[in-house]
Amino acid sequence: MTPKRILVLNGHPGQTSLSKSLVAAYAEAAIKAGHDVRQHDLGQMSFDLDYGEGGYGSAKPLEPDLETFLSDLEWAEHIALSTPLWWGAIPAKLKGLFDRSFLPGRTFDTRNPNLIGMPRPMMKGKTARVILTSDTPAILLRLAYGNAVKKFISRQILGFVGIKPTKFTQFSPASHPKDAKVKSWLGQVEKLGAQAA
Template sequence: MNILIVFNHPYEGSFCNSLLNSVQNGLKMASHSIDLIHLDKEEFNPVMSAQDLKAFRDRKPVDSQVISYQQRLEKADHLIFIFPIWWELMPALMKGFIDRVIFPGLAYDYANKSNTRMKPLLKRIKGVTVITTMNTPGFIYRWFFGNAIQRALIRGTFWKLGYKNRKWISYNRVKMVNQSKREEWLVKLEKQFSKF
Protein backbone atom coordinates (compact mmCIF):
# COMPACT_ATOMS: atom_id res chain seq x y z
CA MET A 1 0.00 0.00 0.00
CA ASN A 2 0.96 3.61 -0.52
CA ILE A 3 0.62 5.37 2.83
CA LEU A 4 0.46 9.16 2.92
CA ILE A 5 1.47 10.64 6.28
CA VAL A 6 0.58 14.26 7.02
CA PHE A 7 2.72 15.44 9.95
CA ASN A 8 2.64 18.67 11.95
CA HIS A 9 4.98 19.50 14.80
CA PRO A 10 7.63 22.24 14.68
CA TYR A 11 9.99 20.78 17.31
CA GLU A 12 12.19 17.86 16.19
CA GLY A 13 12.62 16.63 19.77
CA SER A 14 8.87 16.27 20.32
CA PHE A 15 7.12 13.03 21.20
CA CYS A 16 5.14 13.47 17.97
CA ASN A 17 8.41 13.07 16.06
CA SER A 18 9.12 9.87 17.99
CA LEU A 19 5.65 8.61 17.08
CA LEU A 20 6.31 9.46 13.43
CA ASN A 21 9.53 7.41 13.54
CA SER A 22 7.74 4.43 15.08
CA VAL A 23 4.97 4.56 12.48
CA GLN A 24 7.46 4.78 9.62
CA ASN A 25 9.60 1.94 11.02
CA GLY A 26 6.54 -0.28 11.36
CA LEU A 27 5.28 0.52 7.87
CA LYS A 28 8.74 -0.21 6.40
CA MET A 29 8.73 -3.61 8.15
CA ALA A 30 5.40 -4.30 6.46
CA SER A 31 6.89 -3.23 3.08
CA HIS A 32 4.51 -0.33 2.53
CA SER A 33 5.60 2.70 0.54
CA ILE A 34 5.55 5.95 2.54
CA ASP A 35 4.95 9.49 1.34
CA LEU A 36 5.55 12.05 4.10
CA ILE A 37 4.12 15.56 4.03
CA HIS A 38 5.93 17.44 6.82
CA LEU A 39 3.91 20.64 7.00
CA ASP A 40 6.45 22.48 9.18
CA LYS A 41 9.53 21.65 7.12
CA GLU A 42 7.67 22.32 3.89
CA GLU A 43 6.57 25.73 5.24
CA PHE A 44 2.94 25.15 4.36
CA ASN A 45 0.83 28.31 4.51
CA PRO A 46 -2.40 27.44 6.38
CA VAL A 47 -4.18 30.73 5.64
CA MET A 48 -7.18 30.57 3.32
CA SER A 49 -6.88 33.69 1.14
CA ALA A 50 -9.58 35.34 -0.97
CA GLN A 51 -7.90 33.75 -4.01
CA ASP A 52 -8.10 30.32 -2.32
CA LEU A 53 -11.80 30.82 -1.56
CA LYS A 54 -12.50 31.68 -5.18
CA ALA A 55 -10.53 28.57 -6.23
CA PHE A 56 -12.56 26.53 -3.72
CA ARG A 57 -15.80 27.85 -5.22
CA ASP A 58 -14.59 27.25 -8.78
CA ARG A 59 -13.11 23.83 -7.85
CA LYS A 60 -9.76 24.79 -9.38
CA PRO A 61 -6.89 25.13 -6.89
CA VAL A 62 -4.32 27.78 -7.76
CA ASP A 63 -1.61 27.33 -5.11
CA SER A 64 1.17 25.07 -6.48
CA GLN A 65 1.81 23.46 -3.07
CA VAL A 66 -1.89 22.64 -2.63
CA ILE A 67 -2.00 21.16 -6.15
CA SER A 68 1.07 19.03 -5.34
CA TYR A 69 -0.51 17.78 -2.10
CA GLN A 70 -3.71 16.91 -3.94
CA GLN A 71 -1.76 14.88 -6.51
CA ARG A 72 -0.13 12.97 -3.66
CA LEU A 73 -3.55 12.34 -2.06
CA GLU A 74 -4.75 10.79 -5.31
CA LYS A 75 -1.99 8.14 -5.07
CA ALA A 76 -2.66 7.23 -1.41
CA ASP A 77 -4.32 4.02 -0.22
CA HIS A 78 -4.41 5.13 3.43
CA LEU A 79 -3.96 8.47 5.21
CA ILE A 80 -2.20 8.96 8.55
CA PHE A 81 -2.30 12.31 10.35
CA ILE A 82 0.11 12.92 13.26
CA PHE A 83 -0.06 16.11 15.33
CA PRO A 84 -0.31 17.47 18.90
CA ILE A 85 -3.56 18.69 20.39
CA TRP A 86 -3.11 22.32 21.46
CA TRP A 87 -5.98 24.14 23.19
CA GLU A 88 -8.20 21.12 22.47
CA LEU A 89 -7.72 21.21 18.66
CA MET A 90 -5.11 20.63 15.95
CA PRO A 91 -2.41 23.24 15.30
CA ALA A 92 -2.97 25.88 12.60
CA LEU A 93 -0.91 24.08 9.92
CA MET A 94 -3.01 20.91 10.24
CA LYS A 95 -6.29 22.84 10.23
CA GLY A 96 -5.06 24.78 7.19
CA PHE A 97 -4.24 21.52 5.40
CA ILE A 98 -7.83 20.35 5.91
CA ASP A 99 -9.23 23.74 4.84
CA ARG A 100 -7.03 24.26 1.77
CA VAL A 101 -6.34 20.73 0.50
CA ILE A 102 -9.51 18.71 1.19
CA PHE A 103 -11.03 20.42 -1.82
CA PRO A 104 -14.38 20.03 -3.62
CA GLY A 105 -13.91 18.49 -7.02
CA LEU A 106 -10.86 16.55 -5.86
CA ALA A 107 -11.45 15.14 -2.36
CA TYR A 108 -15.23 15.17 -2.52
CA ASP A 109 -18.30 16.19 -4.45
CA TYR A 110 -21.91 16.65 -3.44
CA ALA A 111 -24.28 13.74 -3.89
CA ASN A 112 -27.31 15.99 -4.38
CA LYS A 113 -28.16 19.47 -5.66
CA SER A 114 -28.89 20.82 -2.18
CA ASN A 115 -25.20 20.33 -1.24
CA THR A 116 -26.03 18.44 1.95
CA ARG A 117 -24.54 14.99 1.29
CA MET A 118 -20.93 14.44 0.28
CA LYS A 119 -19.33 11.62 -1.66
CA PRO A 120 -15.58 10.93 -1.64
CA LEU A 121 -13.69 11.28 -4.91
CA LEU A 122 -10.37 9.90 -3.65
CA LYS A 123 -11.39 6.34 -4.46
CA ARG A 124 -8.04 4.70 -3.61
CA ILE A 125 -8.20 5.75 0.04
CA LYS A 126 -9.45 2.84 2.13
CA GLY A 127 -9.01 4.41 5.56
CA VAL A 128 -7.78 7.23 7.76
CA THR A 129 -5.75 7.02 10.98
CA VAL A 130 -5.27 10.04 13.25
CA ILE A 131 -2.51 9.92 15.89
CA THR A 132 -2.37 12.70 18.49
CA THR A 133 -0.61 13.73 21.68
CA MET A 134 -1.93 15.89 24.49
CA ASN A 135 -1.33 16.63 28.14
CA THR A 136 -5.00 16.49 29.10
CA PRO A 137 -6.33 13.22 30.60
CA GLY A 138 -8.46 11.39 28.05
CA PHE A 139 -11.64 11.31 30.14
CA ILE A 140 -11.46 15.09 30.75
CA TYR A 141 -10.91 15.69 27.04
CA ARG A 142 -13.94 13.56 26.20
CA TRP A 143 -16.38 14.67 28.86
CA PHE A 144 -15.37 18.23 29.71
CA PHE A 145 -13.98 19.50 26.38
CA GLY A 146 -16.41 17.58 24.19
CA ASN A 147 -13.95 15.28 22.37
CA ALA A 148 -13.20 18.03 19.85
CA ILE A 149 -10.89 16.04 17.53
CA GLN A 150 -13.41 13.22 17.31
CA ARG A 151 -16.15 15.70 16.41
CA ALA A 152 -14.15 17.96 14.09
CA LEU A 153 -11.90 15.53 12.24
CA ILE A 154 -12.95 11.90 12.65
CA ARG A 155 -16.66 12.61 12.20
CA GLY A 156 -16.76 16.24 11.06
CA THR A 157 -14.42 15.69 8.10
CA PHE A 158 -13.81 12.01 7.36
CA TRP A 159 -17.22 10.58 8.29
CA LYS A 160 -18.86 13.29 6.16
CA LEU A 161 -16.57 12.31 3.29
CA GLY A 162 -17.76 8.72 3.57
CA TYR A 163 -14.65 6.92 4.85
CA LYS A 164 -15.77 3.96 6.96
CA ASN A 165 -12.34 2.82 8.19
CA ARG A 166 -11.47 5.66 10.62
CA LYS A 167 -9.25 5.28 13.68
CA TRP A 168 -7.99 7.70 16.31
CA ILE A 169 -4.98 6.82 18.49
CA SER A 170 -4.55 9.33 21.32
CA TYR A 171 -1.58 9.57 23.70
CA ASN A 172 -2.68 11.48 26.78
CA ARG A 173 -0.86 13.15 29.69
CA VAL A 174 2.35 12.95 27.64
CA LYS A 175 4.34 15.39 29.80
CA MET A 176 3.32 13.55 32.96
CA VAL A 177 4.34 9.99 32.01
CA ASN A 178 7.86 8.65 32.54
CA GLN A 179 10.32 7.72 29.80
CA SER A 180 9.74 3.99 30.12
CA LYS A 181 6.01 4.49 29.48
CA ARG A 182 6.79 6.57 26.41
CA GLU A 183 9.14 3.87 25.12
CA GLU A 184 6.46 1.27 25.72
CA TRP A 185 4.02 3.32 23.65
CA LEU A 186 6.56 3.68 20.82
CA VAL A 187 7.35 -0.04 20.69
CA LYS A 188 3.65 -0.92 20.69
CA LEU A 189 2.92 1.59 17.90
CA GLU A 190 5.77 0.29 15.73
CA LYS A 191 4.53 -3.28 16.22
CA GLN A 192 0.98 -2.21 15.37
CA PHE A 193 2.07 -0.64 12.07
CA SER A 194 4.37 -3.55 11.23
CA LYS A 195 1.14 -5.59 10.95
CA PHE A 196 -0.71 -2.90 9.03
Template sequence: MPALVIDGHPDARSLTAALAQRYAAAHGDARVLAPRDLDFDPNLRFGYRERMTLEPDLVEAKRALQSADTVVIATPLWWGSVPALLKGFFDRALLPQQEYRYTKLGLVEGLLPARHGRLLLLADTPWYFVPFTGLPAQTHVARGTMRFCGIRSVRTHRMLGVKDASDATITRWLDRAERLGAADGRRAGAPQPIAAEAASSSVVATS
Protein backbone atom coordinates in the same frame (compact mmCIF):
# COMPACT_ATOMS: atom_id res chain seq x y z
CA MET B 1 1.78 4.26 -2.21
CA PRO B 2 -0.09 2.23 0.40
CA ALA B 3 0.37 4.67 3.33
CA LEU B 4 0.66 8.44 3.73
CA VAL B 5 1.56 9.67 7.22
CA ILE B 6 0.77 13.34 7.84
CA ASP B 7 2.86 14.74 10.69
CA GLY B 8 0.88 17.74 11.89
CA HIS B 9 3.31 19.14 14.46
CA PRO B 10 5.25 22.33 13.62
CA ASP B 11 8.33 20.97 15.43
CA ALA B 12 10.31 18.15 13.82
CA ARG B 13 11.73 17.22 17.25
CA SER B 14 8.34 16.59 18.82
CA LEU B 15 6.91 13.32 20.08
CA THR B 16 4.26 13.61 17.37
CA ALA B 17 6.98 13.59 14.72
CA ALA B 18 8.72 10.63 16.37
CA LEU B 19 5.47 8.63 16.36
CA ALA B 20 4.92 9.40 12.68
CA GLN B 21 8.45 8.32 11.80
CA ARG B 22 8.19 5.14 13.87
CA TYR B 23 4.94 4.14 12.17
CA ALA B 24 6.34 4.81 8.70
CA ALA B 25 9.59 2.94 9.35
CA ALA B 26 7.70 -0.15 10.50
CA HIS B 27 5.20 -0.04 7.64
CA GLY B 28 7.64 -0.72 4.83
CA ASP B 29 5.92 1.39 2.16
CA ALA B 30 4.91 4.69 3.75
CA ARG B 31 5.74 8.33 3.19
CA VAL B 32 5.79 10.99 5.90
CA LEU B 33 4.40 14.34 4.82
CA ALA B 34 4.87 17.25 7.24
CA PRO B 35 3.10 20.54 6.43
CA ARG B 36 5.96 22.37 8.21
CA ASP B 37 8.23 21.29 5.35
CA LEU B 38 5.90 22.53 2.61
CA ASP B 39 6.07 25.93 0.96
CA PHE B 40 2.45 27.13 0.91
CA ASP B 41 0.14 29.81 2.26
CA PRO B 42 -2.00 28.16 4.98
CA ASN B 43 -4.56 30.98 4.86
CA LEU B 44 -7.59 30.21 2.69
CA ARG B 45 -7.86 33.91 1.96
CA PHE B 46 -11.14 33.99 0.03
CA GLY B 47 -12.92 30.97 1.43
CA TYR B 48 -14.48 29.23 -1.56
CA ARG B 49 -15.57 32.47 -3.24
CA GLU B 50 -12.34 32.59 -5.21
CA ARG B 51 -9.86 29.82 -5.86
CA MET B 52 -6.25 30.29 -4.84
CA THR B 53 -3.52 28.93 -7.08
CA LEU B 54 -2.12 25.73 -5.60
CA GLU B 55 1.56 25.86 -4.79
CA PRO B 56 3.68 22.99 -6.21
CA ASP B 57 4.09 21.44 -2.75
CA LEU B 58 0.31 21.33 -2.31
CA VAL B 59 -0.16 19.80 -5.75
CA GLU B 60 2.27 17.04 -4.80
CA ALA B 61 0.59 16.58 -1.41
CA LYS B 62 -2.80 16.17 -3.08
CA ARG B 63 -1.34 13.58 -5.45
CA ALA B 64 -0.01 11.68 -2.45
CA LEU B 65 -3.45 11.76 -0.82
CA GLN B 66 -5.07 10.47 -3.98
CA SER B 67 -2.66 7.55 -4.25
CA ALA B 68 -2.68 6.40 -0.61
CA ASP B 69 -4.51 3.29 0.51
CA THR B 70 -4.05 4.28 4.17
CA VAL B 71 -3.89 7.81 5.56
CA VAL B 72 -2.48 8.38 9.05
CA ILE B 73 -2.64 11.79 10.73
CA ALA B 74 -0.48 12.41 13.79
CA THR B 75 -1.26 15.61 15.66
CA PRO B 76 -1.20 17.21 19.09
CA LEU B 77 -4.32 18.69 20.64
CA TRP B 78 -3.90 22.46 20.99
CA TRP B 79 -6.71 24.67 22.30
CA GLY B 80 -9.27 21.99 21.58
CA SER B 81 -8.18 21.62 17.97
CA VAL B 82 -5.08 20.96 15.87
CA PRO B 83 -2.09 23.25 15.22
CA ALA B 84 -2.90 26.16 12.92
CA LEU B 85 -0.49 24.94 10.23
CA LEU B 86 -2.22 21.55 10.00
CA LYS B 87 -5.63 23.22 9.88
CA GLY B 88 -4.34 25.49 7.13
CA PHE B 89 -3.12 22.44 5.23
CA PHE B 90 -6.62 20.93 5.45
CA ASP B 91 -8.16 24.22 4.29
CA ARG B 92 -5.90 24.54 1.26
CA ALA B 93 -5.46 20.91 0.21
CA LEU B 94 -8.94 19.45 0.71
CA LEU B 95 -11.15 21.11 -1.86
CA PRO B 96 -14.71 20.71 -3.17
CA GLN B 97 -15.01 18.64 -6.34
CA GLN B 98 -11.54 17.23 -5.69
CA GLU B 99 -11.46 15.59 -2.25
CA TYR B 100 -15.21 15.79 -1.61
CA ARG B 101 -18.43 16.94 -3.25
CA TYR B 102 -22.11 17.31 -2.48
CA THR B 103 -24.81 15.27 -4.18
CA LYS B 104 -28.01 16.80 -5.56
CA LEU B 105 -29.65 15.83 -2.28
CA GLY B 106 -27.07 17.83 -0.34
CA LEU B 107 -25.27 14.78 1.02
CA VAL B 108 -21.49 14.80 1.18
CA GLU B 109 -19.55 12.32 -0.94
CA GLY B 110 -15.90 11.81 -0.05
CA LEU B 111 -13.56 11.38 -3.00
CA LEU B 112 -10.33 10.18 -1.40
CA PRO B 113 -9.69 6.54 -2.36
CA ALA B 114 -8.06 5.51 0.94
CA ARG B 115 -9.91 2.66 2.63
CA HIS B 116 -8.19 2.89 6.00
CA GLY B 117 -7.20 5.74 8.27
CA ARG B 118 -5.65 6.27 11.67
CA LEU B 119 -5.53 9.30 13.92
CA LEU B 120 -2.65 9.46 16.40
CA LEU B 121 -3.84 12.12 18.83
CA LEU B 122 -1.60 13.48 21.58
CA ALA B 123 -2.80 15.67 24.44
CA ASP B 124 -1.55 16.94 27.77
CA THR B 125 -5.08 16.31 29.09
CA PRO B 126 -5.11 13.37 31.55
CA TRP B 127 -7.49 10.53 30.73
CA TYR B 128 -9.68 11.26 33.75
CA PHE B 129 -10.49 14.78 32.46
CA VAL B 130 -11.74 13.56 29.09
CA PRO B 131 -15.35 12.91 30.23
CA PHE B 132 -15.52 16.60 31.22
CA THR B 133 -13.45 18.28 28.51
CA GLY B 134 -13.98 15.91 25.60
CA LEU B 135 -11.55 15.64 22.71
CA PRO B 136 -13.02 17.89 20.02
CA ALA B 137 -9.97 17.46 17.80
CA GLN B 138 -10.83 13.77 17.52
CA THR B 139 -14.25 14.64 16.08
CA HIS B 140 -12.76 17.38 13.93
CA VAL B 141 -10.08 15.22 12.31
CA ALA B 142 -11.44 11.66 12.37
CA ARG B 143 -15.04 12.43 11.47
CA GLY B 144 -15.13 15.98 10.14
CA THR B 145 -12.07 15.67 7.92
CA MET B 146 -10.97 12.08 7.22
CA ARG B 147 -14.37 10.41 6.97
CA PHE B 148 -15.84 13.52 5.38
CA CYS B 149 -13.33 13.15 2.53
CA GLY B 150 -14.10 9.48 2.01
CA ILE B 151 -11.77 7.51 4.28
CA ARG B 152 -14.30 4.94 5.39
CA SER B 153 -12.61 3.25 8.34
CA VAL B 154 -10.80 5.57 10.76
CA ARG B 155 -9.40 4.41 14.10
CA THR B 156 -8.24 6.85 16.76
CA HIS B 157 -5.29 6.13 19.07
CA ARG B 158 -5.02 8.56 21.97
CA MET B 159 -1.86 9.37 23.92
CA LEU B 160 -3.01 11.38 26.94
CA GLY B 161 -1.13 13.12 29.74
CA VAL B 162 1.86 13.77 27.50
CA LYS B 163 3.47 16.55 29.56
CA ASP B 164 3.77 14.29 32.61
CA ALA B 165 4.52 11.07 30.73
CA SER B 166 7.44 8.97 31.94
CA ASP B 167 10.16 7.65 29.66
CA ALA B 168 8.56 4.21 29.94
CA THR B 169 5.19 5.56 28.81
CA ILE B 170 6.74 7.35 25.84
CA THR B 171 8.53 4.15 24.87
CA ARG B 172 5.22 2.26 25.00
CA TRP B 173 3.61 4.85 22.74
CA LEU B 174 6.46 4.64 20.23
CA ASP B 175 6.30 0.85 20.28
CA ARG B 176 2.55 1.06 19.73
CA ALA B 177 3.04 3.24 16.65
CA GLU B 178 5.57 0.71 15.38
CA ARG B 179 3.13 -2.17 15.85
CA LEU B 180 0.38 -0.27 14.05
CA GLY B 181 2.70 0.52 11.15
CA ALA B 182 3.86 -3.08 10.88
CA ALA B 183 0.28 -4.38 10.97
CA ASP B 184 -0.87 -1.97 8.27
CA GLY B 185 2.18 -2.80 6.17
CA ARG B 186 1.44 -6.52 6.36
CA ARG B 187 -2.17 -5.91 5.38
CA ALA B 188 -1.01 -3.88 2.38
CA GLY B 189 1.63 -6.43 1.39
CA ALA B 190 4.44 -3.92 1.88
CA PRO B 191 8.05 -5.16 2.23
CA GLN B 192 8.65 -5.56 5.95
CA PRO B 193 11.80 -4.02 7.44
CA ILE B 194 13.91 -6.15 9.75
CA ALA B 195 13.52 -3.59 12.52
CA ALA B 196 11.91 -0.19 12.72
CA GLU B 197 14.15 2.81 13.15
CA ALA B 198 14.80 3.47 16.83
CA ALA B 199 13.40 6.64 18.33
CA SER B 200 15.83 9.48 18.87
CA SER B 201 17.07 9.92 22.40
CA SER B 202 16.10 13.60 22.07
CA VAL B 203 12.39 12.77 22.28
CA VAL B 204 10.97 14.39 25.39
CA ALA B 205 7.56 14.52 27.01
CA THR B 206 6.12 17.20 24.77
CA SER B 207 3.48 16.51 22.18
Protein backbone atom coordinates in the same frame (compact mmCIF):
# COMPACT_ATOMS: atom_id res chain seq x y z
CA MET C 1 -0.80 -9.43 4.82
CA THR C 2 -1.34 -7.53 1.59
CA PRO C 3 0.94 -4.45 1.40
CA LYS C 4 -0.84 -1.12 1.55
CA ARG C 5 -0.13 2.34 0.18
CA ILE C 6 0.24 4.58 3.23
CA LEU C 7 0.49 8.35 3.52
CA VAL C 8 2.19 9.29 6.79
CA LEU C 9 1.81 12.87 8.00
CA ASN C 10 3.51 14.47 10.96
CA GLY C 11 0.94 17.12 11.88
CA HIS C 12 3.13 18.95 14.42
CA PRO C 13 4.54 22.19 12.94
CA GLY C 14 7.74 22.11 15.02
CA GLN C 15 11.09 20.77 13.88
CA THR C 16 11.29 18.34 16.78
CA SER C 17 8.39 16.85 18.70
CA LEU C 18 6.96 13.73 20.25
CA SER C 19 4.45 13.59 17.38
CA LYS C 20 7.31 13.51 14.89
CA SER C 21 9.02 10.66 16.74
CA LEU C 22 5.81 8.65 16.95
CA VAL C 23 4.89 8.97 13.29
CA ALA C 24 8.49 8.23 12.26
CA ALA C 25 8.33 4.97 14.23
CA TYR C 26 5.02 4.14 12.54
CA ALA C 27 6.49 4.79 9.08
CA GLU C 28 9.67 2.82 9.72
CA ALA C 29 7.72 -0.20 10.93
CA ALA C 30 5.34 0.02 7.96
CA ILE C 31 8.25 0.10 5.50
CA LYS C 32 9.93 -2.88 7.20
CA ALA C 33 6.65 -4.80 6.93
CA GLY C 34 6.59 -4.22 3.16
CA HIS C 35 4.07 -1.39 2.90
CA ASP C 36 4.58 1.43 0.39
CA VAL C 37 4.97 4.65 2.41
CA ARG C 38 5.07 8.31 1.44
CA GLN C 39 5.91 10.73 4.23
CA HIS C 40 5.04 14.37 4.82
CA ASP C 41 6.29 16.61 7.63
CA LEU C 42 4.11 19.65 8.31
CA GLY C 43 7.06 21.59 9.72
CA GLN C 44 8.92 21.21 6.42
CA MET C 45 6.00 22.12 4.20
CA SER C 46 5.80 25.62 2.73
CA PHE C 47 2.38 27.06 1.94
CA ASP C 48 0.05 29.90 2.86
CA LEU C 49 -2.22 28.34 5.48
CA ASP C 50 -4.87 31.07 5.13
CA TYR C 51 -7.52 30.13 2.60
CA GLY C 52 -8.35 33.80 2.11
CA GLU C 53 -11.47 35.38 0.64
CA GLY C 54 -11.39 33.98 -2.87
CA GLY C 55 -13.91 31.20 -2.38
CA TYR C 56 -13.88 27.93 -4.28
CA GLY C 57 -14.54 29.71 -7.58
CA SER C 58 -11.22 31.54 -7.42
CA ALA C 59 -9.14 29.52 -4.98
CA LYS C 60 -5.44 30.21 -4.54
CA PRO C 61 -3.22 28.03 -6.70
CA LEU C 62 -1.79 25.12 -4.75
CA GLU C 63 1.83 25.48 -3.73
CA PRO C 64 4.08 22.54 -4.75
CA ASP C 65 4.03 21.02 -1.25
CA LEU C 66 0.22 21.06 -1.20
CA GLU C 67 -0.03 19.55 -4.68
CA THR C 68 2.37 16.76 -3.68
CA PHE C 69 0.41 16.12 -0.48
CA LEU C 70 -2.90 16.01 -2.34
CA SER C 71 -1.52 13.69 -5.02
CA ASP C 72 -0.20 11.36 -2.33
CA LEU C 73 -3.54 11.48 -0.54
CA GLU C 74 -5.27 10.40 -3.75
CA TRP C 75 -2.71 7.59 -4.14
CA ALA C 76 -2.95 6.31 -0.56
CA GLU C 77 -5.18 3.57 0.82
CA HIS C 78 -4.45 4.43 4.45
CA ILE C 79 -3.49 7.67 6.19
CA ALA C 80 -1.49 7.83 9.42
CA LEU C 81 -1.52 11.25 11.07
CA SER C 82 0.13 12.36 14.28
CA THR C 83 -0.98 15.60 15.91
CA PRO C 84 -0.84 17.27 19.29
CA LEU C 85 -3.98 18.56 20.98
CA TRP C 86 -3.62 22.34 21.29
CA TRP C 87 -6.40 24.37 22.90
CA GLY C 88 -8.89 21.58 22.28
CA ALA C 89 -8.10 21.24 18.58
CA ILE C 90 -5.28 20.75 16.09
CA PRO C 91 -2.41 23.15 15.29
CA ALA C 92 -3.33 26.07 13.03
CA LYS C 93 -0.92 24.99 10.29
CA LEU C 94 -2.47 21.52 10.19
CA LYS C 95 -5.94 23.06 9.91
CA GLY C 96 -4.54 25.26 7.15
CA LEU C 97 -3.30 22.17 5.32
CA PHE C 98 -6.83 20.78 5.27
CA ASP C 99 -8.36 24.19 4.44
CA ARG C 100 -6.11 24.62 1.42
CA SER C 101 -5.90 21.08 0.04
CA PHE C 102 -9.33 19.55 0.68
CA LEU C 103 -10.96 21.17 -2.33
CA PRO C 104 -14.07 20.47 -4.42
CA GLY C 105 -13.28 18.43 -7.48
CA ARG C 106 -10.35 16.77 -5.72
CA THR C 107 -11.69 15.56 -2.37
CA PHE C 108 -15.45 16.12 -2.60
CA ASP C 109 -17.94 16.66 -5.39
CA THR C 110 -20.39 19.57 -5.04
CA ARG C 111 -21.94 18.96 -8.48
CA ASN C 112 -23.36 15.57 -7.55
CA PRO C 113 -24.81 15.87 -4.03
CA ASN C 114 -26.21 12.89 -2.19
CA LEU C 115 -29.86 12.42 -1.25
CA ILE C 116 -29.73 14.96 1.58
CA GLY C 117 -27.85 17.57 -0.45
CA MET C 118 -24.34 16.99 0.92
CA PRO C 119 -21.37 16.92 -1.46
CA ARG C 120 -20.30 13.42 -2.47
CA PRO C 121 -16.98 12.33 -0.92
CA MET C 122 -14.22 11.52 -3.39
CA MET C 123 -11.79 9.78 -1.01
CA LYS C 124 -13.86 6.67 -0.33
CA GLY C 125 -12.06 3.39 0.27
CA LYS C 126 -9.38 4.96 2.44
CA THR C 127 -8.92 4.50 6.20
CA ALA C 128 -7.05 6.53 8.79
CA ARG C 129 -5.17 6.25 12.07
CA VAL C 130 -4.71 9.39 14.14
CA ILE C 131 -2.03 9.39 16.84
CA LEU C 132 -3.10 12.12 19.25
CA THR C 133 -0.80 13.47 21.96
CA SER C 134 -2.17 15.59 24.77
CA ASP C 135 -1.93 16.48 28.42
CA THR C 136 -5.67 15.90 28.75
CA PRO C 137 -6.27 12.28 29.80
CA ALA C 138 -8.46 10.25 27.46
CA ILE C 139 -11.23 9.85 30.02
CA LEU C 140 -11.38 13.62 30.62
CA LEU C 141 -11.34 14.28 26.89
CA ARG C 142 -14.38 12.04 26.61
CA LEU C 143 -16.33 13.01 29.74
CA ALA C 144 -15.62 16.75 29.92
CA TYR C 145 -15.29 17.58 26.23
CA GLY C 146 -17.28 14.86 24.49
CA ASN C 147 -14.26 13.81 22.41
CA ALA C 148 -14.83 16.98 20.38
CA VAL C 149 -11.42 16.91 18.67
CA LYS C 150 -11.89 13.29 17.63
CA LYS C 151 -15.32 14.04 16.17
CA PHE C 152 -13.93 17.11 14.42
CA ILE C 153 -11.13 15.13 12.77
CA SER C 154 -13.01 11.93 12.00
CA ARG C 155 -16.38 13.34 10.93
CA GLN C 156 -15.96 16.94 9.79
CA ILE C 157 -12.61 16.60 8.04
CA LEU C 158 -11.63 13.05 7.07
CA GLY C 159 -15.11 11.56 7.08
CA PHE C 160 -16.50 14.44 5.02
CA VAL C 161 -14.25 13.47 2.11
CA GLY C 162 -14.88 9.75 2.58
CA ILE C 163 -11.86 8.64 4.64
CA LYS C 164 -13.28 6.22 7.18
CA PRO C 165 -13.15 4.69 9.58
CA THR C 166 -10.72 6.87 11.50
CA LYS C 167 -9.21 5.11 14.50
CA PHE C 168 -7.45 6.97 17.29
CA THR C 169 -4.50 6.18 19.53
CA GLN C 170 -4.09 8.75 22.31
CA PHE C 171 -1.00 9.25 24.46
CA SER C 172 -1.08 11.44 27.57
CA PRO C 173 0.27 13.25 29.50
CA ALA C 174 2.61 14.18 26.68
CA SER C 175 4.44 17.36 27.72
CA HIS C 176 7.14 15.73 29.84
CA PRO C 177 6.78 11.95 29.59
CA LYS C 178 9.41 9.69 31.10
CA ASP C 179 11.71 7.80 28.75
CA ALA C 180 10.13 4.46 29.63
CA LYS C 181 6.69 5.81 28.76
CA VAL C 182 7.88 7.14 25.40
CA LYS C 183 9.51 3.79 24.64
CA SER C 184 6.20 2.06 25.35
CA TRP C 185 4.33 4.47 23.09
CA LEU C 186 6.85 3.98 20.29
CA GLY C 187 6.37 0.24 20.59
CA GLN C 188 2.63 0.62 20.25
CA VAL C 189 2.85 2.70 17.08
CA GLU C 190 5.43 0.36 15.59
CA LYS C 191 2.90 -2.47 15.87
CA LEU C 192 0.25 -0.29 14.22
CA GLY C 193 2.63 0.65 11.43
CA ALA C 194 3.58 -2.96 10.71
CA GLN C 195 -0.12 -3.81 10.44
CA ALA C 196 -1.01 -0.66 8.49
CA ALA C 197 -3.67 -0.16 11.12
